[in-house]
Structures are given as C-alpha cells and as structure tokens.
Amino acid sequence: GENVEQHPSTLSVQEGDSAVIKCTYSDSASNYFPWYKQELGKRPQLIIDIRSNVGEKKDQRIAVTLNKTAKHFSLHITETQPEDSAVYFCAAPKETSGSRLTFGEGTQLTVNP
Amino acid sequence: DAMVIQNPRYQVTQFGKPVTLSCSQTLNHNVMYWYQQKSSQAPKLLFHYYDKDFNNEADTPDNFQSRRPNTSFCFLDIRSPGLGDAAMYLCATSRDFSGEETQYFGPGTRLLVL
Numbered sequence: 001g002e003n004v005e006q007h008p009s010t011l012s013v014q015e016g017d018s019a020v021i022k023c024t025y026s027d028s029a030s031n032y033f034p035w036y037k038q039e040l041g042k043r044p045q046l047i048i049d050i051r052s053n054v055g056e057k058k059d060q061r062i063a064v065t066l067n068k069t070a071k072h073f074s075l076h077i078t079e080t081q082p083e084d085s086a087v088y089f090c091a092a093p094k095e096t097s098g099s100r101l102t103f104g105e106g107t108q109l110t111v112n113p
Numbered sequence: 114d115a116m117v118i119q120n121p122r123y124q125v126t127q128f129g130k131p132v133t134l135s136c137s138q139t140l141n142h143n144v145m146y147w148y149q150q151k152s153s154q155a156p157k158l159l160f161h162y163y164d165k166d167f168n169n170e171a172d173t174p175d176n177f178q179s180r181r182p183n184t185s186f187c188f189l190d191i192r193s194p195g196l197g198d199a200a201m202y203l204c205a206t207s208r209d210f211s212g213e214e215t216q217y218f219g220p221g222t223r224l225l226v227l
Contacts, residue, residue, distance in 0.1 A: 031213060043219060045218070098210050099144060099207050099210045103156055105155050106155050
C-alpha cells in the first residue's frame with residue numbers, strides 16, 4: 001500500500017514570506033495528489049490537487065509541483081497571510097484503482113503578523 | 114449550501130454505551146467514507162461504501178460498523194465505545210471510485226467518551 005511522508009511537521013513564517021511543504025510517496029503508479037487545509041476544529045478542505053499528467057498547477061497564491069521520477073510533490077504558498085495558519089495535509093491514493101486516500105501526518109503552518 | 118452534513122456535531126456517550134453518528138449528502142455521490150481523526154493526527158480511513166458495497170479497512174476494529182440505507186445517508190455505529198475511541202469522526206464523499214476523485218468532507222462529529 002501507499003506510504004506518504006510529509007515534512008516539516010511545523011512551519012512558522014512571517015506574513016508575506018513563502019511557505020513550502022513537501023511530501024514523498026512510495027507507489028510509483030499513484031496519479032492523484034490532493035492537498036487539504038484544516039483549521040482548528042473544522043473539516044479538511046481541498047485547496048489544490050494535481051494529477052500525474054502535469055508537473056505544476058497554480059491557483060492564485062497556491063501552487064503544487066509534482067516530480068514523478070523522485071516520487072515527491074510540494075505545496076507552495078506565496079505572500080502568506082495570517083489566515084493561512086492551519087494544518088495542511090497531503091494525500092495520495094492507497095491504490096491506483098480506487099479513491100481511498102493515505103494522508104501525510106500534517107504540517108502545522110503558523111503565519112506571524 | 115451544505116453538501117456533506119454530519120449530525121450531531123458533538124456527541125457525548127458513556128463507556129460501553131452504543132452510539133450512532135450520521136452523515137448525509139446532497140451531492141448524489143456514489144462513494145461515502147468514514148474517517149477517524151484523533152488530536153494532532155491525520156484522518157484515518159475506517160471504511161467506505163461504493164454504492165451499496167461495504168469495504169472495511171484491514172485495521173478497523175470490529176467495534177465499528179456502518180450502514181448505508183440509501184445513496185444520501187451513511188451511519189457509523191460504535192457498539193461499545195472505549196476511552197480510546199474519543200476522536201473527531203469525519204464523513205466524506207466522492208463522485209466515483211476512479212482513483213482521481215476529489216473527496217469532500219463533512220464538518221465532523223466530535224465524540225467524547227466518559
């Protein structure tokens with residue numbers, strides 16, 4: 001089954017700086033990689049995802065890059081704001097033929113004003 | 114508009130007293146999932162339904178059961194809750210089971226076991 005590792009576990013940045021969170025996965029056949037943001041006491045919300053036919057995807061201040069050869073993908077947040085403070089989870093499919101997800105352990109991002 | 118709804122948002126039960134958590138969806142999605150999330154941890158998949166087909170994760174305790182009476186509703190039954198079952202329980206849905214499907218989460222039910 002898929003194994004997903006996420007780093008760092010905590011990340012503190014100053015408002016306006018960039019933040020980068022990295023994940024590695026084990027199954028080279030995986031082809032879908034979502035990122036979820038979870039604020040304290042709330043549901044995980046999908047913020048961006050990438051499929052294996054592209055290497056990068058951007059949505060305003062958020063971007064995700066995928067390196068299938070190295071089996072890692074990264075979340076990039078530019079011009080961070082205090083409201084970006086949350087726990088971020090990466091995920092990958094447990095198997096290629098289904099939609100069950102394995103989540104990384106999460107990164108607590110704190111953006112200091 | 115709420116798309117994945119969970120009730121109640123907070124549930125208190127006693128040690129060993131059965132409890133049922135509910136999830137409903139207005140998305141008409143084929144797949145529904147139940148996750149357990151403990152404090153400061155990632156969501157952990159317990160099981161999922163693809164339409165009426167039930168699929169248990171290998172490490173889900175027998176204490177946890179699920180029912181899906183129709184497309185819209187799915188229930189999580191905890192037969193004899195222990196202190197270690199206190200957690201946030203998240204329901205999620207996806208349109209299908211293709212391997213590239215987005216999962217949409219409900220707000221969760223926080224379970225407290227006394």
